[in-house]
Amino acid sequence: IVMSQTPLSLSVTPGQPASISCKSSQTLLRSDGKSYLNWYLQRPGQPPQLLIHEASKRFSGVPDRFSGSGSGTDFTLKISRVEAEDVGVYYCMQSIQLFTFGGGTKVEIK
Amino acid sequence: EVQLVESGGGLVQPGKSLRLSCAASGFNFDDYAMHWVRQAPGKGLEWVSGINWDSSDIAYADSVMGRFTISRDNAKQSLFLQMNNLRPEDTAFYYCAKDISVFGVLASIEFWGQGSLVTVSS
Numbered sequence: 001i002v003m004s005q006t007p008l009s010l011s012v013t014p015g016q017p018a019s020i021s022c023k024s025s026q027t028l029l030r031s032d033g034k035s036y037l038n039w040y041l042q043r044p045g046q047p048p049q050l051l052i053h054e055a056s057k058r059f060s061g062v063p064d065r066f067s068g069s070g071s072g073t074d075f076t077l078k079i080s081r082v083e084a085e086d087v088g089v090y091y092c093m094q095s096i097q098l099f100t101f102g103g104g105t106k107v108e109i110k
Numbered sequence: 111e112v113q114l115v116e117s118g119g120g121l122v123q124p125g126k127s128l129r130l131s132c133a134a135s136g137f138n139f140d141d142y143a144m145h146w147v148r149q150a151p152g153k154g155l156e157w158v159s160g161i162n163w164d165s166s167d168i169a170y171a172d173s174v175m176g177r178f179t180i181s182r183d184n185a186k187q188s189l190f191l192q193m194n195n196l197r198p199e200d201t202a203f204y205y206c207a208k209d210i211s212v213f214g215v216l217a218s219i220e221f222w223g224q225g226s227l228v229t230v231s232s
Contacts, residue, residue, distance in 0.1 A: 038218055040155075047205055047222035048155065059220075091155055095218040098169055099145075099157035 001026045001094050005102035012082040013110045020105045022075045022092035028055075029072045036096040039068055039077045042104075043088040051090075052077065084109055112136040114206045114223030121229045122196055130226055132189040132206030140164075140184035143209035143216045146191045148202035149225070158204070159191065163214025174200075196230045203227050 002025040012018045020039075028035045035055040040048035050059045052068035055075055065080040079086055087109055092102040118130040130146070146158040159170045159180040168180055179192040189206055203225035211217035 036218070042155075047224055049222070050210075050220050053210060053218055053220075093155075093157075093219065098171075098216075099147075099160070099219065101155040101157070104154050 001028075001097050001100050003092055003094055003100050003102035005090075005092055005105050007105060008103070009106040009108070011108050011110050012079075014083060015081050018079040018082050018086075018107060020077045020090050020092075020107075022070075022077070022102050024073045024075075024094055026097070027072045028075075028094050028096045030096060035071045035075070036094060037068075037070070037075050038093045038095060039066075040091045040093065041086070041088050042091065043085075046088075048091060082107070082109070112208060112221050114208060114221065116204065116206050116223045116226035119204065119226030119228045121231065123232050124197060124230055126196055127192070127194045128196060128228060130191040130193065130204055130206075130228070132223060134187045134189065134206075134208070137208070139187040141212060141214055143167075143211065143214055144182060144189045145207040145209065145216075145219055146180060146189075147205045147207050147219065147222070148200075149205070150199075150202045153202075156202075157219075160209070160216045161189070162216055167216060169216060193228070196228075198230050201228060201230050 037055045039052040042048040056068045089104045113135045115133045143162045145160040181190045205225045206223040208221040210220035
């Protein structure tokens with residue numbers, strides 16, 4: 001399964017929203033009704049950290065300004081109000097057929 | 111607190127072998143599947159291999175199939191990656207990662223270690 005993310009990079013003013021798209025080459029929707037798509041943030045010099053799993057479930061401790069949506073092959077990560085600590089590279093990952101990552105979206109602050 | 115500490119990385123010549131280790135703590139290691147994920151310097155993420163709780167289900171990326179072997183020792187709360195016939199394109203940070211499922215199956219990746227750098231060069 002091939003994962004495609006857009007845009008490649010994003011420059012956002014603090015307090016403004018941001019949106020990242022992720023598309024998969026095959027459906028990530030399983031018969032249990034769940035879409036197996038995760039979002040991760042990798043801050044500079046750090047390992048990735050899980051933000052969203054199963055397309056829309058916010059992981060423990062993740063601020064509620066992060067939200068995930070979508071089903072099937074089209075997914076979106078939204079940050080309602082970007083903060084300085086949100087800088088880094090965001091990756092989507094499918095887990096319905098082993099594991100494949102998108103190419104990443106670099107978010108920086110204006 | 112979940113901790114994953116990788117070790118064993120370093121500089122190795124093409125065609126040689128290296129063994130990575132990952133020491134886990136802060137959770138019931140034998141309840142969870144584990145993974146190795148790599149990242150070439152300045153590049154994106156690539157899943158390498160995963161192993162379920164009792165080693166009965168193991169999977170590899172095509173890029174490492176037949177050269178890398180994942181294993182675990184639940185008594186020692188440790189994960190391993192034996193890497194043989196290394197190539198320059200295997201140069202990367204190798205992350206040990208914990209699965210999210212409490213059923214011990216290969217499901218999704220939840221928590222990552224800090225990584226260990228493997229450099230394959232003559």
